[in-house]
Amino acid sequence: MRTKKEAQDAIRVMGTLFPEAECELNFRNPFELLIAVVLSAQCTDALVNRVTKHLFEKYRDPKAYIAVPLEELQHDIRSIGLFRNKAKNIQSLCYTLLEKHGGNVPQTREELEALAGVGRKTANVVLSVAFGIPAIAVDTHVERVTKRLGICRWKDTVRQVEDTLMKKLEKETWGDAHHRLIFFGRYHCKAQSPRCPNCPLLDRCREGQKRLKKQTTG
DNA sequence: AACTCGGGGCA
DNA sequence: TGCCCAGAGTT
Structure with a gap:
């Protein structure tokens, strides 16, 4: 040691x-960061940014993601691996945000990890990057x-x-x-x-x- | 602890 | 072509 x-x-x-290490995810608020990190599992930031560039213009809040059929959201992110599961997780996650958190991204690890598709690493990224709460994403x-x-x-x-x-x-x-x-x-x-x-x-x-x-x- | 999901990237 | 992968969920 x-x-x-x-x-x-x-x-x-x-x-x-x-x-010049500046390849980070593109996002404008905690919600977009959450979506971007969920999408980034097992693929590169560059690939995620390529998709979210259009995605974030079409879907601006949790309501937008659940307003379309699952197949449509899957199609919109199909260039990313695991896109079927990720689309399901995102819609499920958005329901939870609306039902339990007033449409906002929660700021505790317990609440974040309870969201579909959010594990310890994703929770730590959101806590530290979006809310400035000390955490290290491994x-x-x-x-x-x-x-x-x-x-x-x-x-x-x-x-x-x-x-x-x-x-x-x-x-x-x-x-x-x-x-x-x-x-x-x-x-x-x-x-x-x-x-x-x-x-x-x-x-x-x-x-x-x-x-x-x-x-x-x- | 081991398996599954999956299209992209890379050799 | 075939392998590997910037995770998480299930068994």
């Missing part, structure tokens, strides 16, 4: 690799990168990764850290073919050194 200082410095270095990239670098343990659950990052990083940097970990994981420390040879963190990455050794000997 790395110290706070080591963890913070490692994540700082990631920022030097992708200084996706597969964040989990993989922090474990490879030894910031977290291999056997840690998503929940434990969350707790570790909240303890080791200053609250004001959580947002930036999240983006840096995402980009570092997506484009550099990739799941199958991580670019270890020219990685600025190689000297302090046990996993990277292990992989290089295996590559040269095998």
Whole structure:
């Protein structure tokens, strides 16, 4: 396990690799963010933005999403994977918002996770980005990168990764850290073919050194 | 813990 | 072409 200082410095270095890391979801209010994050499961932000560009003009509030047949909403987001389930979830979610929250996005984790298609990661994104409530969203990239670098343990659950990052990083940097970990994981420390040879963190990455050794000997 | 959903991206 | 994936729900 790395110290706070080591963890913070490692994540700082990631920022030097992708200084223009600005690929975020497009949204104008908490409701649009919620929809965008639900749509983003298992696909890229760029793909989601391509769809929401038109989607958010046609559907401006929860009432709009449930005013059309399910098939129409499915058709409107069909270029995204899992679109059948996601369309169902969005209509169900909008019903819940109207019935239990006056058409607004709730601001507690319990209420958010009770919505269809909203899990812990999505809830954390909405809490932190839309409402400024401290939370760290751990996706597969964040989990993989922090474990490879030894910031977290291999056997840690998503929940434990969350707790570790909240303890080791200053609250004001959580947002930036999240983006840096995402980009570092997506484009550099990739799941199958991580670019270890020219990685600025190689000297302090046990996993990277292990992989290089295996590559040269095998 | 393991499976399913699924079109896009990428080798 | 075939594999993998910026999750969540179900069993």
